[in-house]
Amino acid sequence: MSAMIGKRGVHYLQKLKSANIPIAVIEKGQNRVIDASLTLIRERAKLKGELVRALGGAVASTSLLGVPLGHNSSFLQGPAFAPPRIREAIWCGSTNSTTEEGKELNDPRVLTDVGDVPVQEIRDCGVDDDRLMNVITESVKLVMEEDPLHPLVLGGDHSISFPVIRAVSEKLGGPVDVLHLDAHPDIYDAFEGNKYSHASSFARIMEGGYARRLLQVGIRSITKEGREQGKRFGVEQYEMRTFSRDRQFLENLKLGEGVKGVYISVDVDCLDPAFAPGVSHIEPGGLSFRDVLNILHNLQADVVAADVVEFNPQRDTVDGMTAMVAAKLVRELTAKISK
Numbered sequence: 001m002s003a004m005i006g007k008r009g010v011h012y013l014q015k016l017k018s019a020n021i022p023i024a025v026i027e028k029g030q031n032r033v034i035d036a037s038l039t040l041i042r043e044r045a046k047l048k049g050e051l052v053r054a055l056g057g058a059v060a061s062t063s064l065l066g067v068p069l070g071h072n073s074s075f076l077q078g079p080a081f082a083p084p085r086i087r088e089a090i091w092c093g094s095t096n097s098t099t100e101e102g103k104e105l106n107d108p109r110v111l112t113d114v115g116d117v118p119v120q121e122i123r124d125c126g127v128d129d130d131r132l133m134n135v136i137t138e139s140v141k142l143v144m145e146e147d148p149l150h151p152l153v154l155g156g157d158h159s160i161s162f163p164v165i166r167a168v169s170e171k172l173g174g175p176v177d178v179l180h181l182d183a184h185p186d187i188y189d190a191f192e193g194n195k196y197s198h199a200s201s202f203a204r205i206m207e208g209g210y211a212r213r214l215l216q217v218g219i220r221s222i223t224k225e226g227r228e229q230g231k232r233f234g235v236e237q238y239e240m241r242t243f244s245r246d247r248q249f250l251e252n253l254k255l256g257e258g259v260k261g262v263y264i265s266v267d268v269d270c271l272d273p274a275f276a277p278g279v280s281h282i283e284p285g286g287l288s289f290r291d292v293l294n295i296l297h298n299l300q301a302d303v304v305a306a307d308v309v310e311f312n313p314q315r316d317t318v319d320g321m322t323a324m325v326a327a328k329l330v331r332e333l334t335a336k337i338s339k
């Protein structure tokens with residue numbers, strides 16, 4: 001057990017316990033840290049909500065929320081360091097602030113940022129993943145509370161899509177359709193004994209009834225269990241080996257009719273590593289960046305929220321190519337959400 005905790009990163013619960021601090025004192029402290037964390041997100045979301053409402057005219061406005069969590073990864077933990085790198089690349093002077101279809105990102109009615117959920121501080125005081133996932137869900141709901149803000153979450157590893165999609169579904173009062181771009185189906189019942197693993201998030205989402213349809217696109221690393229779980233939950237899995245055949249359909253999707261909206265989850269490793277080498281699980285044979293943009297640009301849907309996950313800065317090229325790729329995904333998703 002301690003070896004597993006070590007592998008999942010800095011976690012001080014064992015240390016706190018061995019220091020003979022009474023459990024009641026630890027719990028009281030944890031509650032106060034969680035309260036402070038939620039206050040931070042609530043107040044930042046209120047600030048950005050007031051700003052957007054003061055400017056007027058926005059029906060839906062994208063707001064970035066960073067979730068720097070990497071300890072539910074099965075291989076490397078670098079995605080915890082992604083949010084600041086993505087933000088930096090969004091505003092990189094080498095490009096301009098206009099999306100391909102003409103949205104202005106420097107207009108706060110299009111894009112604001114409510115900062116990061118303080119994942120490290122929450123874990124440092126020994127909070128377990130059940131509660132951490134609840135804090136992430138509550139944080140997303142706090143952003144959605146500030147109409148017209150819509151969350152675009154910066155991961156972090158893919159484990160965060162479960163608490164985020166749970167929040168979106170619960171807040172909207174019903175399931176959403178989910179478009180999931182990934183090399184992997186992330187639908188193991190549990191991975192290495194961890195039900196919150198980044199390889200299990202979509203099992204939790206389907207069990208919870210948070211998604212009506214789940215379309216997985218870009219799949220090219222899938223086991224027998226991945227296919228069986230896909231069948232069990234009625235997942236529409238589109239594998240890369242048949243992409244040339246499926247392309248016409250996938251580049252003209254219409255989703256979300258009869259449900260509360262559409263959620264898009266983009267694992268950066270959906271892309272071929274030639275386009276995005278800075279990921280933990282390099283899997284050749286993936287989508288081109290233009291394939292992904294065609295799917296997103298032509299999608300007919302009310303996109304209510306999204307995430308971009310699994311960018312690992314520790315594996316990026318020295319000139320930060322994958323950071324720019326992740327940032328452009330965020331930019332184009334912002335355009336898709338904002339109205």
Ligand SMILES: [Mn+2]
Binds near residue numbers: 183269
């Ligand atoms: Mn993946």
